[in-house]
Amino acid sequence: MALNSTLRPGLIQMRVLDLDKTLTFYKDILGLDEVARTTDGRVLLKGFDEFDHHSVSLRLADEAGVDLVAFKVDSPATLERLKTATEAFGYPVDEVAPNTDQPGFGKRYGFTICTGHRIELYAEVMLSPNGPMTHNPDPWVNAPRGMRAQRFDHCLLYGPNIAEAERYFTEVLGMFAPEVCNTPDGKRFATWLTSGNKPHDLAFVEYEKPGKIHHLGFLLQDWNDIGNAADWMAKYGVKRDVGPTRHAITRGQTIYFWEPSGNRIETYCGGYTAYPDNPQRTWDISEVGKGLFYYEGELIPTFLQVVT
C-alpha cells in the first residue's frame, strides 16, 4: 500500500532476555514462522503472509529493547539517493554489506537518528522459501497458528526530539503524518507516520531517554482475530496490558501484551485509509487517553510509562 519510494518497515531486531522462552512465544503463540538462525545465535522469523526473507530478528542480550528498525525502499537507485539525502540531513551513514548479519538482505545503510534509534534502509532482500503462494493462491500455505499474526506492521519508538525525527521521515523518506498530538505549548508529544495508505508505519512519543521502544505491532485479520489473540493470552497466561479495545488515533482495533522478555507487542487490525492529501488529524495531549483507548475514554496508567 505504499504510495512512496519508501515501502515499509520490513525488519526489526529485538533484544530478548530469554531466547528460548521468547522464541516459543513468537512461534507458538504469536504464530510467526522461524526462517533461519545466524551463526551468532540470533533467530530470524516472519509472518505467514510475508514474502521477504524475514521481518523479525531476536537477539539474546542482557537488556530488553530494540536494536534496529529497517525500511525497504523501492530500488537501488532510491537507496543511493536516500543515503545522500540522509547525510545531507545531518546523520552520518554506515554501510552493512549484503548477506552478512541479516542473511538474505542486500546492502543496508544505517544511521542513528536524534531519538537514539538505529534506522536502516535497504532495497533488496531475498524472497522467503515459505512465503505466500502467488499462482492460483490459497490464503495460506500452512494453517496460521496461535494469534495468527500476518505480518510485522509498525512500531512505536520513544526518545528525545521527535519533532526532528518527524522531519527526517517526512522530508527525507517522503512519509507523511496523518495524525499528531501536541502539548499545550504546541510542541510535538507524539506523531504517527506512514509511507502509504496504512494509518501508521512508525510512531514516536517524546521521551527523555533515548533509544526506547514502546511496542512492535503485528497485523491481524479482523476484530474476531483480536478476540482469538485475547483467548490465547488468557489460556497461556500472557501478561496483557490493554484491550481488546479501539484507538481513536489510527482507528485501529487492538490488544497489547508483553512477551516473556518484557517487550510490549501489539496485535492490531483495521484503521482508516491514509492519503497524503487529506488534512492532518490533531490531538491535544489532554485528550490522548481517549485517543489511545476510545472505549475506556481514559489513559491506562501503565501504558505510556512502561517501555524497554
Next chain:
Amino acid sequence: MQGYTVTVAETGETFTCNQNEILLAAMRRTGKGPIQYGCFGGGCGVCKVKIISGDYQVVKKMSHAHVLAQNPTDGTVLACCVTPRGNITVSRV
C-alpha cells in the same frame, strides 16, 4: 501452603508471598507493597525494589538496563524476577 512474610520497610505493612510465588505476583494479588507493575518479564524495570533483608532467589533474567548484575549485592532487584526463600523486608528505590 507455606508462605513467607514480606514487610514493606516504609509503611511496616506485611503480606504473604507463597512458596515459589514471584514477589511481584504476590504484591499484585494482595495489593500491598510498592506495586508498580508492567511487563512481568524483567524488561521494563518499573517493578524495581530493594530487598533490605532476608533470603531470596533471582529466578528470571533481569534487564541490565535497570539492574546491573544478576545477583546484586545491595538487594536491588526487579520484583517480577525474584521469589523469597524466607521472610524478607523490601523498600522502594
